[in-house]
Amino acid sequence: MLSRPRPLPLRYAAACIGLLLPTLAFAADGDPPAEAPPAATAPPATTQPPVDPPPASATPPVAAPTTPPQAEVPPAARETLEARAAFRTMGQDVKGPSGIVVAQLVNILVNTEGQPVAAILDYGGFLGVGKRRIAVAWRALQFTPDGIGLGLSREQLRGLPEFKDGEPAVLAVPPAAPGTAEAPANR
Amino acid sequence: MLRRRSERSLDWLNFFVANVQTGFGPFVAVYLTAQAWTDVEIGVALSVGTATMMLAQVPAGLLVDATPRKRLLAMIAMIGVALSAVLLAAWPARLPILASEVLHGVASCILAPAIAAISLALVGRARLGERLGRNARYASLGNGVAAAAMGSAGAWFSGASVFWLTAFMMIPAMVTLTFIRQSELHPPPPPTPVQDAAGRGEIRGLLTNRSVLVFAACCLLFTLANAAMLPLVGAEITRVAGDEANLVIAACIVVPQFVVALISPWVGRMAQSRGRRSMLMLGFAALPVRGLLLSVVSDPLGLAAVQMLDGISAAVLGVLLPLLAADLTKGNNRFNLCMALFGLAVGIGATISTTLAGAISSWFGAGAAFGVLAGSGFLAFLLVVFLMPETRGEEDEAESVTA
Structure with missing residues (x-):
């Protein structure tokens, strides 16, 4: 090549700076802000989400160093869960009555006693297009070693309004058994 | 061969x-x-x-x-x-x-x-x-x-x-x-040292070229209208369709691709023989029409049919964006820079689109969101009709006739 265009290195530099800016912005905001997670997911999680361990990890907390120098706080006891006794929930596929995957479980709503009352699902869609966030009653889900099952079909979930954070959730409830008065599938 | x-x-x-x-x-x-x-x-x-x-x-x-x-x-x-x-x-x-x-x-x-x-x-x-x-x-x-x-x-x-x-x-x-x-x-000749020393001048020249700016604005408004329509339609289908929802969504994705595959070469030939503006007007008109139809049609098969209009506008933009970039940078070596400017406009439009449509859809419902998107598409159409010049050159016209 007889003459190399001189401004080229400048452009390379501009491109590199352009590349670095987003990653620098990420590095600047430090640890990932944990979304206010429902308390139900904190306890005996034997597996961790595959992110850098946030400050509150699954290992039991040691005595807080800021307590006034009174009687020593005993370290937390430990218990082990059988591998098959408890299952991961977040992000897991949810299968419909026909056995195909219809949704992903993205959040769990609990009451003040810590009992789960509803699950938030990313439902439907094809290759990510058209999925909707809906809330279903906890009792509509079955948890098995093969995965999570949802007892409501697509037809039953038609017209269910989307779940919006901060607003009262409209839950899809399994219909009452035949024989009693038919309760509507959606409230 | x-x-x-x-x-x-x-x-x-x-x-x-x-x-x-x-x-x-x-x-x-x-x-x-x-x-x-x-x-x-x-x-x-x-x-x-x-x-x-x-x-x-x-x-x-x-x-x-x-x-x-x-x-x-x-x-x-x-x-x-x-x-x-x-x-x-x-x-x-x-x-x-x-x-x-x-x-x-x-x-x-x-x-x-x-x-x-x-x-x-x-x-x-x-x-x-x-x-x-x-x-x-x-x-x-x-x-x-x-x-x-x-x-x-x-x-x-x-x-x-x-x-x-x-x-x-x-x-x-x-x-x-x-x-x-x-x-x-046979790429276009590389810039001579004189041209290249004025590299910044070339970029500024591109940015002050009125046609480049007009078409970049058209791309932005077009993508603002276009990008959020399919996700909105998909969410609507999931909401109202029963067991066949996934198939309908798949059809809504596949039908436009099919149309693009079918008509793109024809669009390219037309742009060569009849000029760019006719094709631009066709593609940009299809978008607001599609937005309006999507807000009123709820039958799944009807939605998939309306998505054919998506194919028309996607084909037109897909062919004409690089073509116009080539037209507008004839004589200098800034073809890719021009394409990058258009691509940037498209990116900005897409980002605004998804945020805007999401916000409007959650406050006012999907119908209003489709209306706003259709409005943006109509604005793009008006820009094309009134402000966008024909960019096909005289010698291109002669060559394409004899080719």
Whole structure:
């Protein structure tokens, strides 16, 4: 090549700076802000989400160093869960009555006693297009070693309004058994 | 005959590259959800990808313009995309995913202009319209085939399998690139030292060219209208359709791809023979009409039929964006920079689109969102009709008539 265009290195530099800016912005905001997670997911999680361990990890907390120098706080006891006794929930596929995957479980709503009352699902869609966030009653889900099952079909979930954070959730409830008065599938 | 072979290879190059890029759509969010990422983390990762794409457009355009070795650059970009897919599949931790998004953004910004530049170098300006039409045809075929393959892989195997498939698809793409012979390429002459010393002047010249600005605004408004329509339709279908929802959504994705595959070469030929404006008006008119129809039609089959209009406008924009960039940069070597400017406008439009449509849809409902999007599309149409000049040159017209 007889003459190399001189401004080229400048452009390379501009491109590199352009590349670095987003990653620098990420590095600047430090640890990932944990979304206010429902308390139900904190306890005996034997597996961790595959992110850098946030400050509150699954290992039991040691005595807080800021307590006034009174009687020593005993370290937390430990218990082990059988591998098959408890299952991961977040992000897991949810299968419909026909056995195909219809949704992903993205959040769990609990009451003040810590009992789960509803699950938030990313439902439907094809290759990510058209999925909707809906809330279903906890009792509509079955948890098995093969995965999570949802007892409501697509037809039953038609017209269910989307779940919006901060607003009262409209839950899809399994219909009452035949024989009693038919309760509507959606409230 | 060797020229035909290079052209065939370019066809299949577009096919395989489109295959690869299909995996990086909304499916990444689904995959990350399955990895138990929270909404905030997914949003950050995807925003990094979008921001990188926008920041990298112009430097990438400058880069592709500056180097005569465009095939090498395309090859490097393809390796980058494949690598980002492998990172997604093999190592879904926070930093590798961010690296993957950044890498994919930069590589895509280099790859698309490189392919357009190779097309221009292969066929020259007079036949560029038809060539771009063929590129668009094979790209939409690639999108359709990949959507089917990856949808099946995601359903039957795992989310990660989609990205392994994506990375694997890069191999045929690289093979087809090697079949495009260097001897067939006749790129526009590199800038003389005088021109190049005024490099900044060229960029400013491009930015003050009224037609460039007008068309960039058209692209922005068009994409603002277009980008959020399919997700909105998809959400509506999931809400109202029963068991056949997924099939209807798949039809809404496939029908436009089919239409693009069908009419793109015709659009390119028409743009050559009848001029650019007629095709622009056709494509830009289809968009607001589609927006209005989508807000009133609720029958799933009707929605899929309305999506044919999506195919028309997508075909027109897909062919005419690079074609207009070539027209407006005749005589200087800023083809890719011009394409990068248009690409930046498209990126900005897409970002505004999804945010705006999401906000309006949650406050006022989907119908209002479709109305606003259709309004933006109509604005783009008005810009095209009243402000956009015909950019086909006299000698192009003569050449295309005799060709």
